[in-house]
Amino acid sequence: MNGTRQNPASFIGILGAFLIVAGLVYAMNYYTRPPPLNQARVVERKKVLAEIRAENEKALNNYEVADPGKGIVRLKIERAMELIIDEYKNPMAARTNLVARAERAGAPAPKPPEPPNKFE
Numbered sequence: 001m002n003g004t005r006q007n008p009a010s011f012i013g014i015l016g017a018f019l020i021v022a023g024l025v026y027a028m029n030y031y032t033r034p035p036p037l038n039q040a041r042v043v044e045r046k047k048v049l050a051e052i053r054a055e056n057e058k059a060l061n062n063y064e065v066a067d068p069g070k071g072i073v074r075l076k077i078e079r080a081m082e083l084i085i086d087e088y089k090n091p092m093a094a095r096t097n098l099v100a101r102a103e104r105a106g107a108p109a110p111k112p113p114e115p116p117n118k119f120e
Contacts, residue, residue, distance in 0.1 A: 072105055 037045075064074040075083070087094045 069109065070105060
């Protein structure tokens with residue numbers, strides 16, 4: 001009745017495999033680390049963030065025609081909320097209007113007219 005005895009070579013092989021994987025993980029972390037941020041990069045990122053926030057503020061607080069062909073406009077956020085509150089006083093009508101607007105907004109644009117035939 002010989003018990004199962006582990007071979008020391010298998011233990012060393014498993015330990016070696018774990019050490020190789022740990023070494024690869026360390027190497028990947030070392031070689032893929034992004035460069036440290038310098039002051040110029042910090043200023044550039046702040047400038048881009050300020051531009052994005054200004055565009056978002058403009059989109060939220062100004063009227064604009066988003067797609068004149070489909071009749072889609074952008075409203076001020078306060079006005080849009082007022083319209084939604086008024087519209088949802090009758091939920092069934094609001095839902096049908098919403099579905100109709102979504103279908104109209106998602107409809108493909110009409111194809112451009114074909115050029116005239118040069119033989120006519």
